[in-house]
Amino acid sequence: MSVAAFFVSFLTGLYGLRLINRTRLVWLEYFLAVGLGVGISAQVVFYSLVLAGRFNPVLIILAHLFILIGLYSTDRFVNINRKEHMLFSRPSIVLFLAVFALFIFLMIVFALARPYGDWDGWALWNFRANFIYRAGGRWWDILGFNLHGHPPWFLPLFTLWGWAWAGKEDVMVPILTSILGTFLTIGTLVYGLSYRVKSWKALFGGVYLCSIPYFLDHATSQYADIWVAYYVLAVVVSLQRGLFFLSGILGGLLCLSKNEGMILTPILLGMSFIFLQDARRHWRAILAGVFCVLPAVVIPQMLMTGDLPGINQTNMVYLLDVKRWQWFMDFIVRHVVLSPHWGGLWIIAPVMLLVFRGYWDNHIKVYLCTLMMFFIIFMALYVVVVYDFYWRISVSWDRLMFQITPWVVYMMFSCWRNKEE
Amino acid sequence: MHKTAHRPIIDHRLWEIALIAFISFQIVINTWKQIHLFLGYPFLFSSQSYPGKDFLGLRSYLKSIPMAGYYSDWPSSHPLTDAHTMFAYQQAQYALSPTLLDYYHPFTYKWIVLNCHDHRTEERLLKELNVSIVVRLPNGLAIGHREKP
Numbered sequence: 001m002s003v004a005a006f007f008v009s010f011l012t013g014l015y016g017l018r019l020i021n022r023t024r025l026v027w028l029e030y031f032l033a034v035g036l037g038v039g040i041s042a043q044v045v046f047y048s049l050v051l052a053g054r055f056n057p058v059l060i061i062l063a064h065l066f067i068l069i070g071l072y073s074t075d076r077f078v079n080i081n082r083k084e085h086m087l088f089s090r091p092s093i094v095l096f097l098a099v100f101a102l103f104i105f106l107m108i109v110f111a112l113a114r115p116y117g118d119w120d121g122w123a124l125w126n127f128r129a130n131f132i133y134r135a136g137g138r139w140w141d142i143l144g145f146n147l148h149g150h151p152p153w154f155l156p157l158f159t160l161w162g163w164a165w166a167g168k169e170d171v172m173v174p175i176l177t178s179i180l181g182t183f184l185t186i187g188t189l190v191y192g193l194s195y196r197v198k199s200w201k202a203l204f205g206g207v208y209l210c211s212i213p214y215f216l217d218h219a220t221s222q223y224a225d226i227w228v229a230y231y232v233l234a235v236v237v238s239l240q241r242g243l244f245f246l247s248g249i250l251g252g253l254l255c256l257s258k259n260e261g262m263i264l265t266p267i268l269l270g271m272s273f274i275f276l277q278d279a280r281r282h283w284r285a286i287l288a289g290v291f292c293v294l295p296a297v298v299i300p301q302m303l304m305t306g307d308l309p310g311i312n313q314t315n316m317v318y319l320l321d322v323k324r325w326q327w328f329m330d331f332i333v334r335h336v337v338l339s340p341h342w343g344g345l346w347i348i349a350p351v352m353l354l355v356f357r358g359y360w361d362n363h364i365k366v367y368l369c370t371l372m373m374f375f376i377i378f379m380a381l382y383v384v385v386v387y388d389f390y391w392r393i394s395v396s397w398d399r400l401m402f403q404i405t406p407w408v409v410y411m412m413f414s415c416w417r418n419k420e421e
Numbered sequence: 422m423h424k425t426a427h428r429p430i431i432d433h434r435l436w437e438i439a440l441i442a443f444i445s446f447q448i449v450i451n452t453w454k455q456i457h458l459f460l461g462y463p464f465l466f467s468s469q470s471y472p473g474k475d476f477l478g479l480r481s482y483l484k485s486i487p488m489a490g491y492y493s494d495w496p497s498s499h500p501l502t503d504a505h506t507m508f509a510y511q512q513a514q515y516a517l518s519p520t521l522l523d524y525y526h527p528f529t530y531k532w533i534v535l536n537c538h539d540h541r542t543e544e545r546l547l548k549e550l551n552v553s554i555v556v557r558l559p560n561g562l563a564i565g566h567r568e569k570p
Contacts, residue, residue, distance in 0.1 A: 348444060
């Protein structure tokens with residue numbers, strides 16, 4: 001039954017997107033629609049928890065079906081003259097699946113081999129879901145309970161959506177969620193790129209992303225990082241395609257997916273307003289989209305009271321600590337740039353961007369400025385922590401890089417153009 | 422003269438070919454690594470055991486207890502950076518949910534989950550804090566109870 005949850009999410013996203021984008025849909029929009037549907041499902045769970053005071057599967061399913069029927073009816077009414085659902089777009093989905101068959105197989109095996117996910121997968125993300133599932137009326141207690149209850153909660157909420165259909169704590173739901181997130185990221189990358197460069201280059205970019213050893217391994221570990229990676233790419237691609245309201249909603253979902261998303265969204269949208277005339281013109285649509293999701297992000301943050309004692313203590317003096325910066329840079333060079341598990345990405349990306357700098361447009365400038373700000377903010381945040389700076393970097397910096405990996409691959413391949421393109 | 426002065430050192434096309442070759446090489450090497458990883462995986466569905474299975478025996482005793490303390494005698498200044506302490510603690514937390522286990526103030530609750538490796542430490546603790554053992558599993562994990570926390 002948990003598969004039905006994914007199907008309902010997909011339909012909800014699809015009919016939602018058909019209302020946002022009145023033109024005929026192409027494959028790219030299907031990949032975005034699923035992300036939208038998954039986000040709607042997570043929010044339905046959240047609001048039902050707030051309103052009902054406990055996890056109530058019947059209420060959640062009925063509320064969601066009500067939304068789906070509402071979207072479907074509105075679509076029938078609004079898009080009455082719409083003849084076909086989909087335009088043929090390159091690369092064809094058959095070619096896409098054929099090229100990625102090996103990686104899809106590896107992705108499924110990696111996910112199944114760790115049914116409970118890696119450490120943080122079960123200890124933080126799935127724990128939050130199973131606590132809410134079991135705690136009944138006192139599910140709020142987790143917000144006052146240190147690191148374990150720290151919102152945003154996108155991933156646990158979607159897991160609960162699957163469990164509402166399954167009627168139990170079905171281990172397949174987080175597994176399928178991680179596979180879905182990975183698949184959506186690859187699809188969005190390839191079909192997003194196919195609007196910028198030739199299809200074979202788009203496929204080449206997707207294959208390169210999948211070949212990065214850390215990518216598939218971490219994407220299927222049931223961490224929330226794959227959803228940050230997906231949503232940031234989806235925001236970028238929908239801005240590129242001129243789907244402004246959708247990019248706002250996806251930006252809101254990026255905030256809901258993890259703390260890093262709450263920093264990325266304002267920077268990315270802010271930079272878009274600076275560099276992109278179209279985004280400036282449609283600022284109301286973009287912000288309206290963000291505000292649709294914001295309550296689900298803000299309410300748990302406001303109610304959260306617990307934290308680990310001392311763990312977030314900071315000292316600004318460390319910004320001037322040369323030794324810390326040296327160690328940080330040394331770590332990045334040794335463990336990220338030269339590390340085999342990154343498959344040479346952090347060497348190829350700057351080289352490729354420099355070689356094709358003649359093809360940089362305003363979108364690339366948005367990405368570069370956002371990434372620069374993102375790194376400055378996070379490096380500063382890491383450097384100023386009082387408690388165990390070295391440990392913190394060594395366990396979590398890779399994850400931060402993972403979140404921007406598909407977007408970086410999108411950026412480097414989207415400037416790989418020639419005069420004809 | 423001017424024409425040659427503006428010419429790039431390496432032709433753009435050459436850069437493109439070099440990049441394709443390098444990325445293709447990376448793809449082959451990296452994919453091979455992943456296939457190797459897959460071959461080395463214990464890839465049956467049940468290869469990963471339930472996190473916190475050691476603690477499952479305590480679950481029925483804590484079912485209606487919202488908060489309990491968690492005490493481990495493993496020496497650690499902060500559990501977040503100590504993989505050994507954190508692993509056991511988070512496993513307990515996962516398995517015993519929805520009971521929340523407080524690592525930082527373990528002795529402020531009536532109920533306490535004890536994960537002691539040293540028998541003498543545990544005995545001293547039980548005496549000092551007036552804790553009585555409610556249940557002890559064969560693996561040594563126990564639940565203690567205090568009348569006045």
